[in-house]
Amino acid sequence: MPAWSEYKQAAQERGSLALELYAVVSTPAKSPEALKENLPAHLAYQAEQEQQGRLVMAGPLSDLSGELMEGVGMIVYRAESLEAATALAEGDPMHKTGTRTFTIRRWLVNEGSFQLDIKLSAQSIRL
Numbered sequence: 001m002p003a004w005s006e007y008k009q010a011a012q013e014r015g016s017l018a019l020e021l022y023a024v025v026s027t028p029a030k031s032p033e034a035l036k037e038n039l040p041a042h043l044a045y046q047a048e049q050e051q052q053g054r055l056v057m058a059g060p061l062s063d064l065s066g067e068l069m070e071g072v073g074m075i076v077y078r079a080e081s082l083e084a085a086t087a088l089a090e091g092d093p094m095h096k097t098g099t100r101t102f103t104i105r106r107w108l109v110n111e112g113s114f115q116l117d118i119k120l121s122a123q124s125i126r127l
Contacts, residue, residue, distance in 0.1 A: 019109040021056060022085030024075040026094065026102045034099045035071070041093035046075075054078055054088060073100075082106055 028035060049055035056076040063070050075092075079085035086104055094100040117126040 021107045021109060022077045022079055022082065022088075022104055023107045024077065024085075024089045024102050024104045025061075026073045026075060026089075026092075026100045028071040028099070029101045030099045032071075034097075035094070038093050038097055038099045045092050049077070049088060076107070 046055055046058055054077055056078050058075040059073060060069050061072045061074055062068060075089070077085045077088050079088060082104070089095055089102050089104055092100075092102075095102055115127065118124075
């Protein structure tokens with residue numbers, strides 16, 4: 001298994017952008033009431049991270065059937081290192097209070113595209 005830096009270098013040599021992001025999977029650890037209590041602070045924290053350019057995307061994940069929402073969420077951060085991304089995740093009020101726990105992984109984005117369609121006069125945005 002190649003080391004992270006070797007894998008990233010090989011991807012770049014093949015012409016990939018090799019965008020390094022950090023994927024956080026956040027899982028409920030306390031009651032739904034505790035989740036609701038911490039939700040406003042969590043959302044404010046996420047908005048701040050977005051404003052600072054550190055939050056790429058975030059939202060809930062379904063169960064394996066794709067039909068039910070179990071409270072598990074995913075957050076994708078842009079950070080200088082795994083340690084910096086971990087600090088961002090630890091700073092989330094949900095994690096700080098123990099309301100949710102998390103795991104974090106580096107994500108090397110090699111393929112894909114992102115398209116954005118903004119129509120100002122129609123006040124619409126389409127991804």
